[in-house]
Amino acid sequence: MGAIITLCVLGIVVLYLGLFKAKNALIPVTVLGLAVAVGFLLAGWNSEAVPILGGMVVFDRLALSFSILCIVITGFIILLSKEYFKNISTHLSEYFSLIVFSLTGALLVNAYHNFAMLFIGIEVMSVALYILVGIRKTDLASNEAALKYFLMGAFSTGFLLFGITLLYGASGTFDLAALKVYVETSSEISPLFYAGVLLLLCGLCFKVGAAPFHFWTPDVYDGAPILITSFMSTVVKVASFVGFLRLFNTVLVPLNDFWTPVLLTIIIMTLFIGNITALLQSSFKRMMAYSSISHAGYMLFAIVSIGSMSASGMFVYATAYSLASVIAFGALILVKRGTGSENFESFNGLAKKEPLLALILTVAMLSLAGIPLTAGFMGKFMMFNNVMGSYHVTLLILAAINAAIGVYYYLHVVVNMYFRKPEEEAVPQQVPMTYKVVLALAAILTLVVGIYPDTILGFSF
C-alpha cells in the first residue's frame, strides 16, 4: 500500500523536477523514492496479509518478494541510465517518471486480488512502456517497435478482457477469493469458464512472450533503446509471470487437468523456438531477445508444477535471470558506445580492453546458461526439480536438451570477448563509475545467490 503510493507520488515529483530543470536531482530523488518503497514493503513482511482497498490488492509474501525484486532491478536500470538518456533526448524527467509509473503497474500486477486490478496493472505497466519504446522519435526502428508493441499489446489486452468477462459471466465475480470458492464448490463449471481460462492463458502468454505468441518480442526488444529493453525483459516480464502464477497456481488449481496440457505444449514450443532461433542470431541484442523467450519457457515450468516450492523456484530463477540481463544489456550499452554496433563481433577483444567488464559479462552468461556457482544454476535446479516432482522425466530431458543448446550461444559472446581480436581499433571508452559499480554489484549478487542460495531462499516464503 505505502509502496504504491510512494511510487505514484515519486513519478509526479520526478515530472515536476523536470519542469524546474533540476536535472541533477533526478537520479538521487528517484533512487531515494525506490528505497522508501522497498522500506514500506519490508515493513509489511511479517504482518498478516489481507486484501486491502476493498479487496483489490493483497501484499502477501509472494507479492512482497517479487515487488522488492522489481524495484531493485529498476533501481539498477535507473542508475545505469545516468549517461544513457542524455544522448537520446532532452526530456529526461519524462523517462524517469514513465519508468516509475510502469513499475507501479508492475507492483499492482504482482499484488492483484481482483481482475479489475490485474487489468489496470497491466495497462499502467504497458501504456508507459509503449511510450518508452518509442522515445527515440527520429529512429525508424524505435518507432516501428513502439507501434508493433502497441498493436500487439492492445491485441493481447483484448484477449485478457474477453477472458475476464467470460469468467465473470460464469462465476459472477472478479474477486480471486470468491473465484476460488466458485471453482472449488460449484458442482458443474460452465463451459464459459473454460473458454475464459483459455483466453486468459493466451493473453498472459502474449505478455510473457511465450511461443506461439512471441512474434512481437524480437522486433520490439531489438528496436527499443537498450535500457528500455532491459526494463521490459526483466521487470515487466517478471511481473507478468507473477500475475500468471497467482491466478493459475492458486485459483485455477482444481482445473489443472484442463489447462496443463495446453500450457505444456506452449512450454515445449517456447523452449525449442526460443533456443533454436537464438542460435542463428548475429546480433547480441536479438540473441538476448530470443533467449528471453526460452527463459520464459523455463519460468512457465513454475506454473505447471503446482506446489509450495514453485513460487520460490520462480523467485530464484527470476532473480538470476534479471540480474544477468541487467549485466548483459549494461555491457551492450558500453560496447555499442565504442563500436556503434550490436553484433557479436563488436565484443571482440573486450577482455583485453576491459578485463573486469568481460569477467562480469562472463559471469552473467554462465548464469544464463545455468553453470553451477551462479544463480542461474540454482534457478534451473529448482525449476527442474519442480518439474520432476509433478511430471514425467521426458519433459525434464527436453528441458535439459534445451539447456545444452543454450550454452552454445551464451558462449558465443564469451568466445568473442576472450579469444578473438578486435577487427579495428575502436575508440577507447571510459567505463563510467556507476556502470562499474552496478554491474559488479549484480555479478556479485549472482555469485552469492549461486554459492549460498539460502540468502534469498530464506527471503522468499
Added chain:
Amino acid sequence: MNNLFILLLVPVISAIVLCFVRDAVRAKWLALVASLISVGLTIPFLCNFVPDAQVQFEQNWVWVESLGIQFHIGLDGISLPLVLLTNGLIPLIVLASFGKAHKGNFFALISFMQAGLLLVFLALDAFSFYVGWEVALIPIYFICALWGDGDRIRINLKFFVYTFFGSILMLVALIYLYNQSDVPSLEWSTLVALDLPESTQRWIFWAFFLAFAIKIPILPFHTWQPDTYTHAPAAGTMLLAGIMLKMGVYGLIRWLLPIAPDGVAAYGQLAMVLCVIGIVYASIIAFKQQDAKRLIAYSSIAHVGLISAGVFSWNAEGMQGAIIQMVNHGISVIGLFFIIDILQERAAGRNLTDWGGLASKMPRLATVFLIIVMGAVGLPLTNGFIGEFLLLKGVYEYGVWYAAFGGLTLILGAVYMLRFYQKAMLGPLAEQHTHVQDIKGYELLVLGVIVFFTLFLGVWPKAILHLSEASVTNLLNQIKF
C-alpha cells in the same frame, strides 16, 4: 590439520590472489608455492588415513536448507589415491609451465580447476559432486581456448558443449533420484540405499554413463578428445589427460555402479564391448599418427579404455587395477606430454618426422624418456605393469575374450610407444638439430620426480593398493547383482 575443507580452500584462495598478479615471474613462483602448500596439507591425510572401509575426515554442513542439500565431503580408500594424484601433479604442471611467460590468470585457472577436481573426488553429496564436475570444466575450457593453437575456438566450443550435454543428462538423473526418497536428499548414502526398479535403473545407467563416457572418453563419445588434446597448451593437455579424465572413471566407481547396479547388469556387457573396441581401435590409430601429441592422445583413449573395462568387470582385481592405473596413467601421461612440449620447443614442431637422433644431443632426456615410455608400456618394475596386470586379470575373470582383445593393448602399446621413441631419439640426427640443448633445471626436476614415481610404484605398488583395498572390497560387497 585434518580439515578437508582447507584442502579445498587453499586452491580457491590462491586462484583469487593469482588473478591480480600481472608479473609473470612472481605469478609462477606464487602458484608453485600455493600448490606445494596443497601438497603439504595432503600429507597429514595420507599419514592419518586408516586403510579400512570407513569414510574418514568427514565434514558435513547444510548448504541449501530448504532443499535439503548438504555440503558433504570425506575421504575413503577410493578417493584418497585420486586426491594424492591431483595435488601431486598440480605442482609438476605448474613447474612444467615455468619456461613460458604466463601471467597470473593462467595459474589462477589451474588453481581454480584444482579446487573443482578435489571437490569431485571428495564429494559425498551428489550436489557437491555436480558443482565440482562443472566447475572443473570452466577453467580448462579457458586454458585450452586462450593458450591453445590451431583451430582452438571451434575445437574447444565442441569440447565444452559436448561435455556439458553429458553432464546435464546426469543432472536430470540426479534430480530424478533426488525426488525418490521420502525426504528429498542427494546424499551418497541415501542414493545408494534407494531400491529402484530395474526399468528405472536402466535409463539412470545411460544418463550417468553418457556423462562419464564423454569425459573419459569411451569409444563412440571420444571425438572431441584428440583435437582438444592436440591443440591445447602443454599444461592444459596435462590437466585434461592427467587428472580430468579420471573424474569420469571415478564417477563410474563412486556413483554409477552403486546407484544403478541393475542397469550395469543390463548394459555392462555393452559398455565392456565399447571399452575393448576402443582399446584396439585407438591403438591402431595411434600407430598411424605423425603428430606426437595426437599419438599420445589416442594412446590415452586406449589406456582409459582398459581402465574402464576394469571397472565394468566389477571384481576386486579389476577395480583395484583401475584405481592404481589411474594414478599410473596420470604420472606417465604428464611426463610424455611434457617431453613432447620440450621437444617441440627445442626441435621445432612436434611431427615425428621433424625429429630423430636427438638422443645423442640430449642424453639426459633420452634416459628419462625411456623410463617413462617403459612405464607407459607396462614393463615389469615400472608403474604400468602392476596396473595392467590387475586390470587384465579382472577383465579375464569377466570374460576370456574381453581379456584377449584387451590384452592387445600391451602389444600394440609397445609398438606405437617404441616407434614414437625411436623416431624421436634414435636414428640419424637432422642437421638443424645440432645445437639442441639437453634438459636441465626445472625440466630435469619435473621429469626426475616423474621417473622416481614411475619406478617407486613399479617396485612397491602396495603404497597405493593397500589404501584402496578395503574400500573396494566393501563397495563390492555392498552391491550384489
